[in-house]
Amino acid sequence: MIRVVIADDQELVRHGLRLILELAGFEVVAEAADGAEAVAVVAAHAPDVVLMDLRMPVMDGVEATRRIVESTAGRTRVLALTTFDTDQHVVDALRAGAAGFLLKDVTSDGLSDAVRHAVAGEPVLAPSVLARVLDHFTARPPDPAAPAEPPPGLSELSERELEVLGRIGAGLSNAEIAADLVISMATVKTHVRHILAKLDVRDRAQAIVVAHDAGLRRGATRPAGGV
Incomplete structure (x- = not known):
């Protein structure tokens, strides 16, 4: 119970x-x-x-x-x-x-x-x-003049994983990410699992915060300034 x-x-x-x-x-x-x-x-x-x-x-x-x-x-x-x-x-x-x-x-x-x-x-x-x-x-984006330290593990993400993370940060579901990137649901789930493990976050809610802190947006790959 x-x-x-x-x-x-x-x-x-x-x-x-x-x-x-x-x-x-x-x-x-x-x-x-x-x-x-x-x-x-x-x-x-x-x-x-x-x-x-x-x-x-x-x-x-x-x-x-x-x-x-x-x-x-x-x-x-x-x-x-x-x-x-x-x-x-x-x-x-x-x-x-x-x-x-x-x-x-x-x-x-x-x-x-x-x-x-x-x-x-x-x-x-x-x-x-x-x-x-x-x-x-969106209303309160990170200040580019005072960038925060990149979240630990962000540099370990592949370009595709960064694309997926950006879409998680935009609030897309797995199905929407699959359609947006023209990949299978199984592939999206694998990417999400790897992203959570590399960033050492528990769930999608925490990943949204990381995506914002890193300055990732839906169509972004590497955050501005690199990782």
């Missing part, structure tokens, strides 16, 4: 999420009303997944996500919950190691599927939230 912790400062939201998850056959092992409490209950219960509200008192969900990912070495997957009004919080949560993000108005089936996908190591990226995140990245 998949074990879940729910972290949200609103009791009614926690109750609703618990009801949905328990009816779907998940075990809700604990609840938390703030980020600090979330970190503590994760340490006590070692859940598979945490549903993490990003705006909470005492310690916000971003910092709680960072601490949970570090303390569990990524074994506990964190799904960020957002009301769609704080793009920067979502971006920060991804940088902190969140495995994905959901809107709080997600359907019951969508929530259950998201938890299962997270445990399976699959990306959980609500399309509408992903669009806003990508808009955020």
Whole structure:
């Protein structure tokens, strides 16, 4: 049975999420009303997944996500919950190691599927939230006058892998990447697996952040300035 912790400062939201998850056959092992409490209950219960509200008192969900990912070495997957009004919080949560993000108005089936996908190591990226995140990245591109250090492992990627990474960063699915590059789905999946391994990132959500930090765009190969 998949074990879940729910972290949200609103009791009614926690109750609703618990009801949905328990009816779907998940075990809700604990609840938390703030980020600090979330970190503590994760340490006590070692859940598979945490549903993490990003705006909470005492310690916000971003910092709680960072601490949970570090303390569990990524074994506990964190799904960020957002009301769609704080793009920067979502971006920060991804940088902190969140495995994905959901809107709080997600359907019951969508929530259950998201938890299962997270445990399976699959990306959980609500399309509408992903669009806003990508808009955020586009509106605030990296400053070319002060380039950041290239993410570790980027230089190990082949030209084709960089092309695939750029398309991941643009929010394309595997099927869309296959069509765009005129390659098979199996080939895309192989490229994605190699990309994640070389960059030492857990999932597609983290790859989106790397693609942005590296200045990769959909049609790019090597980032500006080289790697």
